[in-house]
Every structure is written in structure tokens, then in C-alpha cells.
Amino acid sequence: MVQNKQKTAKPPKLKDVAKEPALSKAENWQKVKIKGHVISDDCGGYEGLIGLEVLKDYDASLVKSSQKRTTSRKADRERKPKTKKRKVSKGGEEESSESSSESESEDEVAVAARTSRKARLAERHAQKMQKLREKREKRKELRKQKKSKGQENEDDNSEDSSDEHAADRFALLRPPPSDAEEEVAEAEDSSDEEAPELVPISTSEAEDVSAWNGLGVPASILRALGEQGFKAPTQIQALTLPAAIHGKKDILGAAETGSGKTLAFGIPMLAGIMELKQRNIRSGIRKAPKVKGQQPEPAADEHELTPPPEELDHVSGASDEESDAEEQAQRIQTPLYGLVLTPTRELAVQVKNHLVAAAKYTGIRVAAIFGGLAVAKQERVLRQCPDIVVATPGRLWELYAQGNRHLGKIEDVSFLVIDETDRMVEKGHFEELRSLLKVLNSDEQKKHQRQNFVYSATLTLVHDLPDHMQKRNVGKRPKFVKQTVDQKIESLIEELGISQPKIVDITSSQQTAQTLTESRLLCPIDHKDYHLYYFIQRHPGRTIVFCNSIDCVKRLATLFGLLDCNPLPLHANMIQKQRLKNLERFRDSPTGLLIATDVAARGLDIPNVEHVIHYQVPRTSENYVHRSGRTARANKHGITVMFMEPGEVKSYVKLYKTLERTEDLPLFPISERFLGAVRERVNLARDLDKEELKLKRVQSERGWMKKHAEEMDMIIDGYNDESGSEPDEDPFVIERRRNRLRVETVRAQLNALLAQPIFPRGFSFKYPNSQAAQLATSHTQSAVETMKAAIEDQKQAKKDRNKRKRNA
Numbered sequence: 001m002v003q004n005k006q007k008t009a010k011p012p013k014l015k016d017v018a019k020e021p022a023l024s025k026a027e028n029w030q031k032v033k034i035k036g037h038v039i040s041d042d043c044g045g046y047e048g049l050i051g052l053e054v055l056k057d058y059d060a061s062l063v064k065s066s067q068k069r070t071t072s073r074k075a076d077r078e079r080k081p082k083t084k085k086r087k088v089s090k091g092g093e094e095e096s097s098e099s100s101s102e103s104e105s106e107d108e109v110a111v112a113a114r115t116s117r118k119a120r121l122a123e124r125h126a127q128k129m130q131k132l133r134e135k136r137e138k139r140k141e142l143r144k145q146k147k148s149k150g151q152e153n154e155d156d157n158s159e160d161s162s163d164e165h166a167a168d169r170f171a172l173l174r175p176p177p178s179d180a181e182e183e184v185a186e187a188e189d190s191s192d193e194e195a196p197e198l199v200p201i202s203t204s205e206a207e208d209v210s211a212w213n214g215l216g217v218p219a220s221i222l223r224a225l226g227e228q229g230f231k232a233p234t235q236i237q238a239l240t241l242p243a244a245i246h247g248k249k250d251i252l253g254a255a256e257t258g259s260g261k262t263l264a265f266g267i268p269m270l271a272g273i274m275e276l277k278q279r280n281i282r283s284g285i286r287k288a289p290k291v292k293g294q295q296p297e298p299a300a301d302e303h304e305l306t307p308p309p310e311e312l313d314h315v316s317g318a319s320d321e322e323s324d325a326e327e328q329a330q331r332i333q334t335p336l337y338g339l340v341l342t343p344t345r346e347l348a349v350q351v352k353n354h355l356v357a358a359a360k361y362t363g364i365r366v367a368a369i370f371g372g373l374a375v376a377k378q379e380r381v382l383r384q385c386p387d388i389v390v391a392t393p394g395r396l397w398e399l400y401a402q403g404n405r406h407l408g409k410i411e412d413v414s415f416l417v418i419d420e421t422d423r424m425v426e427k428g429h430f431e432e433l434r435s436l437l438k439v440l441n442s443d444e445q446k447k448h449q450r451q452n453f454v455y456s457a458t459l460t461l462v463h464d465l466p467d468h469m470q471k472r473n474v475g476k477r478p479k480f481v482k483q484t485v486d487q488k489i490e491s492l493i494e495e496l497g498i499s500q501p502k503i504v505d506i507t508s509s510q511q512t513a514q515t516l517t518e519s520r521l522l523c524p525i526d527h528k529d530y531h532l533y534y535f536i537q538r539h540p541g542r543t544i545v546f547c548n549s550i551d552c553v554k555r556l557a558t559l560f561g562l563l564d565c566n567p568l569p570l571h572a573n574m575i576q577k578q579r580l581k582n583l584e585r586f587r588d589s590p591t592g593l594l595i596a597t598d599v600a601a602r603g604l605d606i607p608n609v610e611h612v613i614h615y616q617v618p619r620t621s622e623n624y625v626h627r628s629g630r631t632a633r634a635n636k637h638g639i640t641v642m643f644m645e646p647g648e649v650k651s652y653v654k655l656y657k658t659l660e661r662t663e664d665l666p667l668f669p670i671s672e673r674f675l676g677a678v679r680e681r682v683n684l685a686r687d688l689d690k691e692e693l694k695l696k697r698v699q700s701e702r703g704w705m706k707k708h709a710e711e712m713d714m715i716i717d718g719y720n721d722e723s724g725s726e727p728d729e730d731p732f733v734i735e736r737r738r739n740r741l742r743v744e745t746v747r748a749q750l751n752a753l754l755a756q757p758i759f760p761r762g763f764s765f766k767y768p769n770s771q772a773a774q775l776a777t778s779h780t781q782s783a784v785e786t787m788k789a790a791i792e793d794q795k796q797a798k799k800d801r802n803k804r805k806r807n808a
């Protein structure tokens with residue numbers, strides 16, 4: 001370390017330090033190893049220095065003083081009379097910036113900026129540079145003032161450690177920046193969003209993520225993980241990352257819901273892309289992408305600055321043929337590295353967001369492409385050539401079939417992820433996936449070069465034979481046999497065209513998360529609404545209610561809307577924007593109520609969902625596992641309640657067998673005492689729903705008749721304004737008025753009831769001496785606690801019964 005007292009000696013240039021080993025071996029300088037990978041994607045600055053010129057606790061004043069020298073050189077230059085200043089005119093000529101012609105040429109720039117994108121960018125850059133210059137002047141001024149107060153040394157020291165470089169960080173030596181670099185660097189400093197690829201070994205962030213060591217995760221990804229608070233890998237991540245990153249193996253992974261499978265494929269994919277980009281740059285395959293935290297190449301021509309993303313949208317329509325051709329050529333060269341396929345649109349958005357967060361410091365760009373949104377918009381996104389595309393199979397195939405340029409590169413993708421694979425390959429679903437697989441696997445060599453990731457929580461779940469097959473399995477030699485887990489995996493491998501994958505299955509035999517409390521509730525079909533309302537009122541918290549059909553979702557959404565529960569429906573017949581909006585609202589409300597079909601069953605990672613209600617017994621065991629998996633994620637606790645009416649018992653038994661349960665799911669406790677009040681409200685809401693429906697029907701019928709009467713130029717009593725009949729005598733008007741009155745009366749009754757609490761403060765439940773009763777003293781008690789206490793009570797009751805039997 002260079003001590004402060006040594007600062008009086010003239011510090012060497014950093015470039016010189018790198019060149020002169022004698023200096024770097026000086027007594028107080030100490031070489032340290034870089035931890036993890038250090039990535040330099042832009043061939044600038046770090047190349048050739050990596051791993052050699054890293055100094056511990058280096059003296060930031062070295063950088064500063066060298067910067068000062070370049071700054072003063074620049075200031076000198078600025079003080080000299082300006083002889084030439086590049087400005088862009090329409091003809092692109094260089095003009096002298098003599099004061100007389102300055103305002104004229106500025107005007108020209110403004111005109112050119114309106115007509116050409118190049119000029120616009122140049123103008124923006126010039127403004128930016130001007131701002132930076134002003135800022136620098138201000139700083140200089142400030143420094144002068146400080147100097148005059150005789151405090152410069154002290155201030156410099158504090159600035160060194162706080163402003164520029166933390167004293168306890170390692171620094172990678174790089175040549176002193178050129179003037180242009182310096183300006184850009186200052187801009188980046190001021191935006192404070194990008195940092196160089198340093199590994200701050202001694203900071204708390206590094207301590208936080210040390211549990212990831214040895215898995216091969218690049219430093220820039222670790223940094224992003226640390227920021228997200230992911231201190232250690234989850235089990236599936238720890239088991240798959242080394243084979244995927246170091247071994248480049250295909251991975252077939254099965255782990256419980258909410259166990260971090262997204263990053264288990266996301267991290268190796270990002271790491272692999274970083275590596276490929278590095279290789280491509282070295283071999284000069286294409287222009288280096290701008291990686292966050294690294295300084296871009298000094299701009300020889302200001303027009304070559306990369307426009308911001310919003311400008312990219314505009315680029316395609318610009319009339320600048322030269323730049324279009326240039327960009328087109330560049331686009332053709334820009335590879336599509338990774339493809340992630342998901343079964344639902346919402347999941348595509350979510351996976352994209354997870355990848356973007358992990359890729360924060362890598363410069364890797366990710367886009368989501370899915371149905372329900374305008375094709376043109378998504379084509380614009382694809383024109384920016386994202387490195388990774390996350391997509392649903394339908395829209396991806398549509399755009400591919402239309403000849404989208406960037407998607408035309410899918411045959412060459414280096415990484416393919418099929419999330420929720422078992423769902424994706426289900427027969428009758430995602431036919432486009434099969435078409436995509438044909439394209440992806442058409443070239444044997446490319447197929448073998450690709451790294452594949454296949455993940456799901458229910459990848460290894462196997463089913464009993466369906467009833468019709470079992471019935472035909474008579475006699476000694478059965479015609480059909482149940483598929484084994486190995487057979488299921490083998491057929492997946494074959495279908496997807498993956499080779500010798502590492503198979504990691506850490507699902508428990510019961511398939512659901514360890515932290516999930518499961519229960520059921522048996523009741524007649526028309527009592528389900530009462531129990532649902534009871535549950536929501538008794539246990540406020542973020543809740544998802546799953547239904548088997550869209551009609552059921554709609555009905556419940558209306559009913560619970562009338563009961564002031566603010567339900568948020570989610571199903572496939574809604575417009576996509578509304579779907580995403582409802583999810584967003586649900587995420588924002590701690591007591592949100594989402595009523596959804598199985599479109600929300602898989603993959604959605606909404607934090608702190610406390611309850612999952614299966615309003616109907618799910619049609620498959622997979623659906624049960626995935627629906628239930630929306631709660632109890634990432635080691636948090638959660639509860640699931642399956643509502644069953646007697647007609648659903650058969651489906652329940654089948655499900656319970658597939659999930660290898662040996663005991664019935666425990667019953668969720670309901671206090672009969674309050675069911676009366678619940679029933680009254682729900683019934684009134686149902687009445688109100690009926691009355692409102694009647695009123696709507698009368699109105700639409702009247703509208704229809706009136707329209708047709710007008711079209712046919714007929715006069716019908718009661719339907720035409722010109723009929724001459726008094727409105728009071730009009731039977732439709734009378735009926736409508738009657739309906740309205742009924743609606744208003746019922747609504748008033750319901751509102752009066754809803755204003756009263758169902759559960760008075762401090763009430764207790766029906767078991768006066770039980771553990772459940774001790775816990776259940778407040779109406780905000782958590783459902784998990786209630787259920788756990790009830791399970792203990794049920795166990796105790798069983799023991800007592802057995803004891804009584806033995807004694808009898």
C-alpha cells in the first residue's frame with residue numbers, strides 16, 4: 001500500500017506501473033489474486049492486464065493524479081484558441097468555429113438534427129459534453145476555493161476514499177484514460193449506475209456471496225445476486241451449476257416449486273453467453289457489445305454512438321440509408337445466444353425479469369416475446385437483437401414463420417431452456433413446440449453443440465393408468481403397463497433431442513414443498529362460496545383461488561366483487577394487458593385476492609402468497625402440485641386448502657394415490673358459529689347478482705327491440721319513442737323500474753351487513769380447551785397456525801379414540 005505520506009513524491013503513471021515490474025514489487029505494493037472471472041468484453045483497458053496488475057489497497061491518488069495530468073493537458077488545449085471544431089452540417093463537412101459563423105452553424109446543426117438521426121445524436125452528445133465540461137469547470141472552481149482555505153490535502157484524501165475508489169477495494173490497473181474516455185467515464189461516474197468488473201473481496205457483499213464459491217458463477221453475476229440478497233445457492237442450484245457451467249452438460253432438473261430453478265438454468269446460460277461473447281470478440285467475429293461497467297471505445301466519430309433503446313425503435317424507420325445498411329449488416333451478424341420457452345405469457349415476463357436482474361452487470365440483453373400483445377411492437381424489440389429471447393411457443397413460431405430475421409437464428413442458439421417441460425410436451429398442447437424442435441434439431445452438429453436445460457417440479461411424476469386402460473388390462477398378461485420415471489425421462493430426452501444430460505431429481509415423494517401445510521374442506525357444492533368467504537374474512541392475507549373453468553372464475557369474481565373483496569380475475573379469455581395489470585395489482589396488495597384458472601398455476605413467483613385455495617379438485621396431480629406451489633416458496637410457510645364436494649371425492653382419491661400419500665389430507669377447521677352470518681351475506685350477494693343480471697337483460701332486450709323496430713320502420717307499443725304511449729304505461733319501463741328498485745333494496749341490505757364485522761374482536765373458536773382455541777383468539781390469526789393447531793387436535797382426538805377402544 002502506498003502510504004499517504006509518500007504522496008509528496010511524484011506518483012508514476014498507472015501505465016508505467018503496469019510496464020515496470022520493479023515498481024509493482026515495491027515494498028508497499030502487494031499482488032493479489034482476482035477472485036472469480038474478470039470479464040473484459042470490449043478489448044479496451046483490461047486486455048493483457050488481467051490477473052497481473054492487481055494491487056491491494058492501491059493508492060487511488062495515483063489514478064487521480066494521472067487523471068489530473070490529462071485533465072490539465074486538456075485544459076491547456078482548451079485555453080488555446082480553438083482553430084478547428086468538428087461540427088456536422090447537412091453535407092457533413094467540417095466547418096471552422098470562428099465566432100462569426102458559430103451561431104449560423106449551430107442553426108444548421110439544429111436543422112440537420114431534425115432531418116437526420118445522425119445529426120440528432122451528435123447534437124445530444126455535444127450537449128452532454130458541454131454539460132460535463134461545465135461540471136468539470138465547477139469542480140475546478142470548488143477545488144481552487146478549497147485550496148485557498150488551505151484544506152486541499154485533507155479534502156483530497158477524503159475524496160479519494162469516498163468519491164473515486166473505496167480504500168478497501170482492489171483495483172485493476174488500466175492505462176490512464178484519453179480525453180474522450182475521460183469524458184465518457186465522468187458521464188458514467190455521474191450516472192452512478194455502472195461499475196467496473198472489480199471483485200471487492202473485502203467488502204461485505206463478497207462475504208455475503210462467498211457460499212457461491214466454487215460453482216463457477218462469474219463475478220459480475222455474483223455481484224447482481226449479492227445485491228438481490230441471494231447469499232447462498234439453493235439446493236438445485238448447488239447441484240446443477242458446476243456441471244452446467246464447468247462441464248457444459250445438458251441438465252434435466254426436477255425440484256420442488258419455489259426452489260430457484262429459474263436461476264439454476266439462468267446462471268449457466270448467462271455465464272456461457274459471457275464466455276461466448278468473449279471468444280467472439282477475440283476472434284473478431286463481431287463488434288464488441290457494450291458491457292455494463294466497462295468504458296466504451298473512444299468515439300472517433302460522434303455519430304457512431306449507440307443510441308438509447310427508445311431510439312432504436314426509431315432507427316428502422318429512419319431515412320438514413322447508410323446507417324440502415326450498416327446496422328442491418330451488424331444485425332445479421334449479432335447472434336441469438338439463448339432461447340427460453342415457457343408455457344404461459346406471464347411466466348415469460350417473469351423469467352425475463354429474473355434473467356435481467358441476474359444479468360445486470362453483464363451487458364447481456366433479454367427480451368420476452370409472447371402472444372396477446374401487438375406483433376409490431378415485438379418485432380421492434382427483436383430488431384434490437386437481444387442475446388436471449390424468452391418466449392411462449394405460439395408467438396415465437398408465428399414470428400419465425402413470418403421470417404423474422406433475429407428469430408431466423410434459432411437454429412444456431414447455443415442455449416435452449418424448456419421451462420415447465422412436462423407441460424410443454426403434453427400431447428395436444430403447444431403444437432408449435434414440436435415445429436420449433438424440428439427446426440432446432442434439424443442440423444445434427446448444431447444440435448450437439450447446443451446446451452439444453454429441462455426443468456420442472458413435476459418432471460418425474462408418473463401417473464397410474466387411466467381407467468379405460470385398466471379395464472382392458474384383464475387376464476394374465478396386461479396390455480398396458482404404468483410408465484416408470486426412467487421411461488418418462490428417456491422419452492423426454494429423445495423427444496427434445498438432448499444428449500447425456502445430468503439428471504438431478506430432488507423432489508420428495510410427496511412432490512409438494514416441505515414448508516407447505518396441506519388441508520381439505522368437505523362440503524356440499526353450494527356451500528363452497530360460504531366457506532371461501534369465511535376463509536377470506538377469517539384469515540386475511542394474499543390468497544389465490546384456483547378454479548377448473550373460466551366460467552367459474554367469472555362467477556366468483558362477480559360474487560366476491562359484490563361482497564367487497566376486490567377480486568382480481570385471471571384467465572385466458574381476458575385481454576393480455578388486463579391479465580398483466582391484475583397480476584401487478586395482486587402483487588401490490590398484501591390482502592390481494594386472485595381468482596384464476598390454471599393459467600396461473602405454473603411458475604408464477606409472487607412473493608408472500610399465504611393461501612392457495614383449490615375451489616375445485618384439480619384435474620391432474622401436476623396441477624395440484626403447481627397450484628399449491630404458488631405459496632410456501634423459497635422456504636416460506638404457506639397453506640393450501642382443497643374444497644371438495646361429494647362428487648369430487650373420486651378425483652381426490654386418484655390424486656392422493658398419484659402423490660403417494662399414505663394419509664388423508666387433514667380437514668381445515670371452520671367455526672359453525674359464524675357460518676350463519678357468512679351465509680346471510682353470501683346469499684344476499686347472490687340475490688343482488690341475479691337482480692342485476694335481470695336488469696341488464698331487460699335493458700338489452702329493450703335496446704334490441706327498439707333498434708330493430710327503427711330499422712324496419714315499425715311502430716311497436718312500448719319500444720318506440722314515437723309510439724305515443726305514456727312512459728308509465730310502457731310495460732318495459734315499468735319492469736325496469738321494478739328491477740332497479742329491487743337491486744337498490746338488496747344492495748342497501750347487503751351494504752348494511754358488510755359494514756358489520758363477522759368476527760367480533762377477541763372471539764374464540766369452538767374447541768374451548770384445544771390448542772386451536774388458545775391460538776384462535778383473534779380474527780387475524782394465520783391460517784397456517786390454525787391448521788397446525790387443528791392437526792395436533794385431530795391427532796390427539798385419534799389417540800384418545802384408540803385408547804378408548806383398547807380400554808373398552
Ligand SMILES: Nc1ncnc2c1ncn2[C@@H]1O[C@H](COP(=O)(O)OP(=O)(O)OP(=O)(O)O)[C@@H](O)[C@H]1O
Nearest residue numbers: 230232233234257258259260261262457603605634
Ligand atoms: N439462491 C437463492 N437464494 C434466495 N432466493 C432465491 C435464490 N434463487 C432463487 N431465489 C428466489 O426464490 C424464488 C423462487 O424461485 P423460482 O421462481 O426460480 O422457483 P422455481 O423453482 O422455478 O418455482 P416453480 O417450480 O414454481 O416454477 C424467487 O423469488 C427467486 O428470486
